[in-house]
Amino acid sequence: xxxxxxxxxxxAVAAVSATAAFAQGREEIRRVGSSTVFPYTQAVAERFANNxxxxxPIVESTGTGGGMQIFCxxxxxxxxxxxxxxxxxxxxxxxxxxxxxxxxxxxxxxxSDGLSIAISRDNDFAWNVTLAEVYLALGAMVPVDGEWxxxxxxxxxxxxxxxxxxxxxxxxxxxxxxxxxxxxxxxxVEGCMELDYVxxxxxxxxxxxxxxxxxxxxxxxxxxxxxxxIVQRLQANSDAMGIFGxxxxxxxxxxxxxxxxxxxxxxxxTIADGSYPISRPLFFYIKNAHRGVIPGLNEFLExxxxxxxxxxxxxxxxxxLVPLGDAARDQLRELVANSVTMDPIE
Amino acid sequence: xxxxxxxxARKASNNATTEAVKRSLARRNRKQLVLQGFGIGAIVIAxxxxxxxxxxxxxxxxTAFVQTHVTLDVYIDPAEISEEGxxxxxFRDVLTAAVLDNLPGADPEEDAxxxxxxxxxxxxxxxxxxxxxxxxxxxxxxTLTVPLSDPFDQLNKGGVRRDTPEDQRRVDNQEMAWFxxxxxxxxxxxxxxxxxxxxxxxxxPELAGLKGxxxxxxxxxxxxxxxxxxxxxxxxxxxxxxxxxxxxxxxIEVNINNLAAVPSVVFGLLALAVFIGWFGLPRSAPFVGxxxxxxxxxxxxxxxxxxxxxxxxxxxxxxxxxxxxxKHQVVFQHVLPLAMPGILTGTIIGLAQALGETAPLLxxxxxxxxxxxxxxxxxxxxxxxTQIFIWADSPERGFTSRTSAAILVLxxxxxxxxxxxxxxxxxxxxxx
Numbered sequence: 001x002x003x004x005x006x007x008x009x010x011x012a013v014a015a016v017s018a019t020a021a022f023a024q025g026r027e028e029i030r031r032v033g034s035s036t037v038f039p040y041t042q043a044v045a046e047r048f049a050n051n052x053x054x055x056x057p058i059v060e061s062t063g064t065g066g067g068m069q070i071f072c073x074x075x076x077x078x079x080x081x082x083x084x085x086x087x088x089x090x091x092x093x094x095x096x097x098x099x100x101x102x103x104x105x106x107x108x109x110x111x112s113d114g115l116s117i118a119i120s121r122d123n124d125f126a127w128n129v130t131l132a133e134v135y136l137a138l139g140a141m142v143p144v145d146g147e148w149x150x151x152x153x154x155x156x157x158x159x160x161x162x163x164x165x166x167x168x169x170x171x172x173x174x175x176x177x178x179x180x181x182x183x184x185x186x187x188x189v190e191g192c193m194e195l196d197y198v199x200x201x202x203x204x205x206x207x208x209x210x211x212x213x214x215x216x217x218x219x220x221x222x223x224x225x226x227x228x229x230i231v232q233r234l235q236a237n238s239d240a241m242g243i244f245g246x247x248x249x250x251x252x253x254x255x256x257x258x259x260x261x262x263x264x265x266x267x268x269x270t271i272a273d274g275s276y277p278i279s280r281p282l283f284f285y286i287k288n289a290h291r292g293v294i295p296g297l298n299e300f301l302e303x304x305x306x307x308x309x310x311x312x313x314x315x316x317x318x319x320x321l322v323p324l325g326d327a328a329r330d331q332l333r334e335l336v337a338n339s340v341t342m343d344p345i346e
Numbered sequence: 347x348x349x350x351x352x353x354x355a356r357k358a359s360n361n362a363t364t365e366a367v368k369r370s371l372a373r374r375n376r377k378q379l380v381l382q383g384f385g386i387g388a389i390v391i392a393x394x395x396x397x398x399x400x401x402x403x404x405x406x407x408x409t410a411f412v413q414t415h416v417t418l419d420v421y422i423d424p425a426e427i428s429e430e431g432x433x434x435x436x437f438r439d440v441l442t443a444a445v446l447d448n449l450p451g452a453d454p455e456e457d458a459x460x461x462x463x464x465x466x467x468x469x470x471x472x473x474x475x476x477x478x479x480x481x482x483x484x485x486x487x488x489t490l491t492v493p494l495s496d497p498f499d500q501l502n503k504g505g506v507r508r509d510t511p512e513d514q515r516r517v518d519n520q521e522m523a524w525f526x527x528x529x530x531x532x533x534x535x536x537x538x539x540x541x542x543x544x545x546x547x548x549x550x551p552e553l554a555g556l557k558g559x560x561x562x563x564x565x566x567x568x569x570x571x572x573x574x575x576x577x578x579x580x581x582x583x584x585x586x587x588x589x590x591x592x593x594x595x596x597x598i599e600v601n602i603n604n605l606a607a608v609p610s611v612v613f614g615l616l617a618l619a620v621f622i623g624w625f626g627l628p629r630s631a632p633f634v635g636x637x638x639x640x641x642x643x644x645x646x647x648x649x650x651x652x653x654x655x656x657x658x659x660x661x662x663x664x665x666x667x668x669x670x671x672x673k674h675q676v677v678f679q680h681v682l683p684l685a686m687p688g689i690l691t692g693t694i695i696g697l698a699q700a701l702g703e704t705a706p707l708l709x710x711x712x713x714x715x716x717x718x719x720x721x722x723x724x725x726x727x728x729x730x731x732t733q734i735f736i737w738a739d740s741p742e743r744g745f746t747s748r749t750s751a752a753i754l755v756l757x758x759x760x761x762x763x764x765x766x767x768x769x770x771x772x773x774x775x776x777x778x
Contacts, residue, residue, distance in 0.1 A: 058726040060714040251741040
């Protein structure tokens with residue numbers, strides 16, 4: 001009997017202290033958003049906590065869309081201060097922000113990120129594909145004899161006689177992933193528009209509508225969100241290719257090599273100057289109403305904007321970020337330091 | 347005398363039965379053998395799968411239980427670090443100089459940058475904290491053991507293979523030569539990785555530890571226990587001992603059994619909507635995680651408690667009632683103490699399940715990256731399974747083995763909790 005009383009008392013105390021705890025206010029910075037920007041914010045957060053003695057920021061990886069939901073939820077301690085995004089904010093998301101009173105937002109583009117197609121080093125062929133060939137291998141619908149039809153290709157040599165006669169087997173992220181969105185937009189739709197058939201008969205809008213579907217009959221395999229798993233499966237099967245962020249290729253270059261796209265291999269240089277075609281800009285968004293309210297937020301942004309972090313040779317580049325040019329960095333710094341409000345997205 | 351006597355008839359029919367039994371005996375024996383074979387086969391398969399799982403975890407994870415360190419004589423140069431400047435100072439340069447002292451071949455100007463990367467990024471903070479605590483060290487030479495950075499740690503453990511061509515290796519030939527020089531100087535050591543348990547998370551594999559996750563899991567389980575245990579037992583006692591047997595109590599029983607089978611992700615969504623959305627509790631907090639896990643554990647505890655109460659023989663109740671005890675006294679002074687071992691066993695198994703639960707915690711944001719351990723149940727934190735989830739998704743090599751190591755730690759805790767449950771059952775179990 002007495003232990004029941006005790007437990008009740010403990011719960012009561014816990015409940016009271018819980019209420020007290022929220023009343024105190026948040027001391028840490030909260031960041032949500034894209035899993036692609038996550039490692040960079042992670043690096044800045046750790047350095048910021050080590051160098052300044054502010055409490056460690058809470059860095060959560062929710063995906064770009066999930067991050068916007070939380071970020072645009074409102075102003076106040078319950079809502080995140082910063083959200084990372086592997087694409088720019090959509091009009092619908094901006095509208096949601098405005099609806100909840102989040103109007104003063106600064107948009108910061110911190111650099112770019114490359115997507116790589118990789119294959120095991122045990123594979124002897126020097127792979128070099130065009131985006132059109134990538135589309136023919138992975139698109140759900142392709143032109144066959146002048147008709148828009150189900151994808152009939154099962155081996156690489158059917159697409160280009162120069163390729164080996166191995167089965168098409170590509171492991172990639174599922175539709176919930178931002179990496180998948182980026183791959184579809186940057187590789188599939190672009191590749192589709194390079195096809196003669198599409199070029200002659202259709203325009204870009206048509207391609208965006210019709211070329212975004214990956215094939216589901218076997219050659220493209222959704223391997224889940226875990227990129228390490230894809231790396232392991234590539235190491236086990238030397239004919240399989242994998243799609244993931246450039247940082248995973250960089251960390252595993254002893255066992256994996258890149259598939260060149262139109263003759264260009266992914267590297268920090270080719271991604272930064274845009275000659276490697278599958279690269280995308282990375283952003284984060286700052287809720288300016290929280291600046292000066294959440295302790296350390298301004299110092300955190302200062303660390304994020306520092307040359308140590310953003311410049312070529314900085315610690316974010318070492319994590320796989322492809323840095324901006326000098327002028328763009330200065331402009332970004334200016335923008336963030338003065339909390340310049342982004343233009344409304346219509 | 348051709349009449350068959352009753353005796354003979356019995357004998358004949360007995361013979362016939364014996365014959366029939368004999369004929370079927372071989373078949374029945376064979377069936378029994380087959381059944382036994384299937385049974386042993388099933389056990390062998392189960393154990394093989396378990397063995398493969400654990401063996402593969404140990405194979406990839408054992409390297410994370412040791413960590414490559416280097417022991418340096420560090421001269422705390424007053425030109426770099428001054429007492430007034432603390433906590434800022436050239437800690438990294440001081441450490442780099444100490445490494446360069448051991449590398450006669452390296453040029454202090456040109457190679458400083460490369461040599462700096464041999465040490466973990468955490469080394470400078472370790473030195474800083476030591477000097478901030480005792481500023482009188484400035485100007486002295488101290489001996490310091492600091493971790494190496496991940497590529498060199500991997501080189502030492504064999505994660506980076508020396509025979510791969512240089513351009514495909516994370517550590518180039520020059521860096522490898524430096525490492526070998528340090529190794530020859532006898533200052534490289536590979537002690538047990540205490541940091542795995544005493545450090546919070548980090549983006550550097552060599553610094554990342556489970557402290558945040560362990561503390562987070564502890565707070566979450568404590569909350570879960572404090573809520574699910576009393577409420578679960580209370581509900582079970584009422585349903586078993588006091589509730590009238592009618593349609594309503596049947597309906598409640600069916601629902602509790604169903605609740606025990608609801609997928610955990612549903613509880614996560616519920617928690618997100620109710621605890622965080624409606625009550626405004628903080629995201630990522632172990633307290634909210636504990637509330638969510640309590641919802642999941644409660645049906646398990648109710649079912650286990652009811653089974654334990656049912657197992658107490660009616661004679662105990664009747665005897666107590668017979669000497670004039672009230673229903674309340676019967677339950678709390680006689681039945682409940684006898685049922686306690688069973689209740690505790692069920693509770694611990696329920697909590698062990700809760701410890702390994704991931705999906706609901708992901709939904710309430712307990713998968714955040716935080717470089718310090720929580721100090722209260724309301725601070726943001728991770729839990730063991732979500733920490734495994736974060737590490738499994740990190741690109742660095744060092745995290746591959748740390749993921750397996752974290753799984754082994756989690757399995758260790760589960761085995762321990764189940765062991766306690768078995769011990770309690772064996773020690774306190776009473777047979778009637």
